[in-house]
Each structure stands twice: as structure tokens, then as C-alpha cells.
Amino acid sequence: xxxxxxxxxxxxxxxxxxxxxxxxxxxxxxxxxxxxxxxxxxxxxxxxxxxxxxxxxxxxxxxxxxxxxxxxxxxxxxxxxxxxxxxxxxxxxxxxxxxxxxxxxxxxxxxxxxxxxxxxxxxxxxxxxxxxxxxxxxxxxxxxxxxxxxxxxxxxxxxxxx
Numbered sequence: 001x002x003x004x005x006x007x008x009x010x011x012x013x014x015x016x017x018x019x020x021x022x023x024x025x026x027x028x029x030x031x032x033x034x035x036x037x038x039x040x041x042x043x044x045x046x047x048x049x050x051x052x053x054x055x056x057x058x059x060x061x062x063x064x065x066x067x068x069x070x071x072x073x074x075x076x077x078x079x080x081x082x083x084x085x086x087x088x089x090x091x092x093x094x095x096x097x098x099x100x101x102x103x104x105x106x107x108x109x110x111x112x113x114x115x116x117x118x119x120x121x122x123x124x125x126x127x128x129x130x131x132x133x134x135x136x137x138x139x140x141x142x143x144x145x146x147x148x149x150x151x152x153x154x155x156x157x158x159x160x161x162x
Contacts, residue, residue: 068098124154136160
């Protein structure tokens, strides 16, 4: 949980972690698969997620972003779509720190354990940046995005829907 101006590398998950199972998680996975197969599917409900973010002081963040888009051949980027809906309900905007589609070409694997992302496209020095994601399985994507922000001089926090 993040509070006020706490600084550091940390994240919370709204939903199914640590068991990686649950109705919310299943909804997100099915929704993402539907994009992969170019089928229309109703997006997961965001009311609880919006309340969760609001209760934890999302308005105190300097920036809110999503991790770099993945290699998946989605017709759209599900994490961005879900997070834009949640932020819109709070009157906040999403900032794309890794704006290029498939920007994970800047990703390097080190013994299949850690990911390293390119530096953010915007200056994050001294800013508290929340990284929102749609789903958290291992936490590696959130940690890699937050590490990139930390290296660039920002203060990262992360949160996943499920």
C-alpha cells in the first residue's frame, strides 16, 4: 500500500494475488485473449478498482503510467485501455512513459530472471510515478517498469488490477 509521499520500490495488487486465481483474474485473462483473437468482449468492471485507487491516494502521484506494451499481437493494449477507463473515472490522465508500441524490444533477459526496460521517455526525476497494470502473475513486468523509473531518478509505485 502506498501512502502520501512515501518513496521507494513497492507495489500492491487489487484482486487475486498471491494465489494467481480468482474471478477477477479470469475476467482479465479472457478479455485479453479476446483481443488476441480479434473478438469483441466486454471489459472487466472497474468500479472496485477505481475505489481502491482513490482510497489509496492516487491523486497524490505526480504521474500514472502503464508498463511498455508487450510483444503480443493485440489489436489494442489491454492494460492501457483498462487503466485509462479507471483514471478517467477519477478525472486523471495516463502518461505513456514508454509510448512506442512493442517497445519491449528494449527489454533484455538476464538468465530469464529479470527484465530491464529502456529509460522513460519523459523526465521523472524527483516525481512519484505509479505504474498501473492489468494483471500481475510474477510481478516481473511491474518491477522492471518501476526499476526503470528508479534508475531515471523517480520514485516508483506499482499496482495491478488482478
